[in-house]
Amino acid sequence: MDLRLKDKTAFVSGSTQGIGFAVARALLGEGAAVVINGRSEAGVQDALRRLRAELPDADVSGRGADFSDAAQVRDLLASLGDLDILVNNVGLFGLDRFEEVSDDEWQRYFDVNVMSGVRLSRQVLSGMLDRKWGRILFISSESGVNVPADMVHYGVTKAAMIALGNGLSKLTRGTEVTVNTILGGPTYSDGVAGTVAGIAQARNVPADEMKAAIISANQTTLLQRFIEPSEIAQLVLYLASPLSAATNGAAVRADGGVLTTMI
Structure with a gap:
């Protein structure tokens, strides 16, 4: 199936490993130009080497930025041109007792898991609306629906991502811009x-x-x-493509059936 991504440019946050790397690789495989991102320039360069070795004809570049560092985020935003696809994937994950998570740690989780998506989306959404085409995707989690007791701070930020995606979708009326969230399961x-x-x-x-x-x-x-990261990436491909125009403001499950609700 031709997903019609060959003329698209994408940015994937947190894409030097894991789900983000799988998403970048999948988009490149469909012919999109992709900008990857990681916390360190060394990590970005290593990921670029791996992607270019696997896909020698791919149009891939990289930007290092730690989303917990405001100055680095400002520099990253200033370097981004027009994007057709934004995948908000970067995130922190950890098992911690609620009473042991400090205010500073809560703030760090919000800066990386939530504010990264706020700042990136704010940077690119107006251009997408002007061009009347674009895709913004949030990689959230079933933990944002069923918040785990041993990851309350993580689950709360993932819930915020779902709300953010739904709210942004309401700004896209009358365009071919969509904003959706993927609820990943244990990956x-x-x-x-x-x-x-x-x-x-x-x-x-x-x-x-x-x-x-x-x-x-x-x-x-x-x-x-x-779940394998590549299985999440396959859903990203569809939602990033022109074929998914009728899906907007949705939280789409790729959770392996962990959530027990029908919707």
Whole structure:
């Protein structure tokens, strides 16, 4: 199927590894020009090398910026030209007891998980509206709907992303601009793999055994395994394409059936 992305330019935040990297690779595979992003310039250059080795004809470039640093964000925004597709993927993730999360940590989560999307969307939305075409996507989580007790700060920021996407969509009336959110389920990204490995080491069990135990403990998953980053990326491709014009203001599930609600 031709997703008609060959003449599109995309920016994917937090795309040097995990879901973001898979999204960038998938967009490049469809012929889009992609700007990737990571916290460090070294990480960006490493990701660029990997993408160019896999896709030698790809039009890919990169910008380093840490979204918890206001000055770096301002520099990044100033460097962005017109975009057809914005994928707000960058995010922090962690298991923490609610009473142990400081105000500063709450603020850091909001700056990275929520304000990154606010600032990037504000930068590019007006141009999309003027051209009457564009796609803004937020990579949220089922944790934004069913907030976990051991990740309250994470879940709250993911809920805010859903609300932000829905609100922005109401600004797009009468255009071919859409704003949608993907509710990802338990995905075996690099960050999650690192967390699983850390828990496994602390409990002195093999990482694969810990990985299986985590899925077994999730009593609502229908997939019965971790989602692969590439599986999230496939939904991004559709929602980023002209084929998805009728989907706007939606929170689309790619959660492996973890959420038990019908809608």
